[in-house]
Amino acid sequence: MDYVLNILMAVLDIVNEMSPYLLLGFLLAGIMHAFIPDGWYSKYLSGNTFRSVLNAAIFGVPLPLCSCGVIPTAMSLRREGASKGAVVSFLIATPQTGVDSIFATYSLMGLPFAVVRPIAALFTAMIGGTFVTFGDKNEEEGEKADGARTYSEQPHLSFWDRCLEALQFGFVEMMEDIGKWLVVGLIVAGLITVLVPDSFFEIFKDNTALSMLLVLCVSVPMYICATGSIPIAVALMMKGLTPGAALVMLMAGPACNVASILVVNRVLGRKTLMLYLAAIIGGSILFGFGIDYLLPREWFTDHLSSTHACCHDVTGWFEWLCTGVLTLLLLNVLRMKLMHKSACSCGHDHCSHDAHHHHHSHCAHDSHEADAGHTYTVHGMTCNHCKNNVEKVIRTVNGVESVSVDLQSGIATVTGDDIDDNAIKEAVESIGFSLEN
Numbered sequence: 001m002d003y004v005l006n007i008l009m010a011v012l013d014i015v016n017e018m019s020p021y022l023l024l025g026f027l028l029a030g031i032m033h034a035f036i037p038d039g040w041y042s043k044y045l046s047g048n049t050f051r052s053v054l055n056a057a058i059f060g061v062p063l064p065l066c067s068c069g070v071i072p073t074a075m076s077l078r079r080e081g082a083s084k085g086a087v088v089s090f091l092i093a094t095p096q097t098g099v100d101s102i103f104a105t106y107s108l109m110g111l112p113f114a115v116v117r118p119i120a121a122l123f124t125a126m127i128g129g130t131f132v133t134f135g136d137k138n139e140e141e142g143e144k145a146d147g148a149r150t151y152s153e154q155p156h157l158s159f160w161d162r163c164l165e166a167l168q169f170g171f172v173e174m175m176e177d178i179g180k181w182l183v184v185g186l187i188v189a190g191l192i193t194v195l196v197p198d199s200f201f202e203i204f205k206d207n208t209a210l211s212m213l214l215v216l217c218v219s220v221p222m223y224i225c226a227t228g229s230i231p232i233a234v235a236l237m238m239k240g241l242t243p244g245a246a247l248v249m250l251m252a253g254p255a256c257n258v259a260s261i262l263v264v265n266r267v268l269g270r271k272t273l274m275l276y277l278a279a280i281i282g283g284s285i286l287f288g289f290g291i292d293y294l295l296p297r298e299w300f301t302d303h304l305s306s307t308h309a310c311c312h313d314v315t316g317w318f319e320w321l322c323t324g325v326l327t328l329l330l331l332n333v334l335r336m337k338l339m340h341k342s343a344c345s346c347g348h349d350h351c352s353h354d355a356h357h358h359h360h361s362h363c364a365h366d367s368h369e370a371d372a373g374h375t376y377t378v379h380g381m382t383c384n385h386c387k388n389n390v391e392k393v394i395r396t397v398n399g400v401e402s403v404s405v406d407l408q409s410g411i412a413t414v415t416g417d418d419i420d421d422n423a424i425k426e427a428v429e430s431i432g433f434s435l436e437n
Helices: 002-035 051-062 072-082 084-096 100-108 112-134 161-193 200-204 208-217 229-238 243-255 256-268 270-294 298-310 317-344 367-372 384-395 419-429
Strands: 374-379 402-405 411-418 434-436
Touching: 002 100, 002 161, 002 229, 002 317, 002 367, 051 084, 051 112, 051 374, 072 084, 072 256, 072 384, 084 112, 084 243, 084 256, 100 229, 100 298, 112 243, 112 270, 112 298, 161 229, 161 317, 161 374, 208 243, 208 270, 229 243, 229 298, 243 256, 243 270, 298 411, 374 419, 384 402, 384 411, 384 419, 419 434
Parallel strands: none
Antiparallel strands: 374 411, 374 434, 402 411
């Protein structure tokens, strides 16, 4: 019982530190989503040049996309005509950091980590994208742009509608996408803080390379979001992990996982996959050694000490208020998931309560939708970014008038005249998912 209580208290201390910055980051993420025009990013990513690689890295760093959500987004950019180098640059930069994780990093790990992290993401993305661009320099342009299409424009929205969309995206859809992984990261951090002995990492004290190898073996294949990795890195540093090894976790963990590796291999090819992994692993190790051997250790540990000390101070009312708001938002996401699951198993004709997304998802057994169009099952979707990109790419198929995808069931309902099932299948598979009728 004491262990459980200690773990809960450790998690609560971390949440109180992070919650104000998380809420601010989610708000900024929503503003970026609502006010930056659809297709604006991909407009600057075409062309097999260094400029497209640089643009992709700059665009990707502030975007709050996790390593699962960035996959369909990047594959969509490729379908629109972005070069392989730009796509790889975007794939590397985007999941490593974002406006939300930058603020959260500052809150728990201090200004130096918050500055180094996006710089490292930008650098590794540029290196990876440049390698791919150089390797593809002699390839025909036709292969690069094969199948490229332009998505339909978004309807015009008023300023206040965009404000509502920003709140919807930041505090509902993003919570739905990364809320689970954020909670997992906090719980893992609490477990590490309480259960891992303070002397555990002493065996790696004089061997930074071995510490980084251990972190890479754990973080590369598993999924961990940019924000959820922060409390884990803090907990490990408190147990003796070097700042450089902690940065390796912050970079390599969010940047790739088994799912992203498989998709990159299938859509972009094995050569591109090797360059993609080499840039992530090599860049994280390079910056990790740079922190441990070139920069003062105190830059990265002083804030950690104050964070650890403040856990024993009285938390202010503002931090408690932010923690309460964050908890309510997470509970709201849980409520929506439970309502959706309950309604989808009730046998009723309508499950339209899942209309909190602006795309208005519907359950698989909604008889009116089923009678009005074709239904397909899409495999591999894990978040709202996946769902939105599937909807976008299906709309590009000739004859499609409307499409609605339900994230929970994986059912895509498509209406229109003379719909080609093979064209739908090819479109969905072009962004890394699979589809069956």
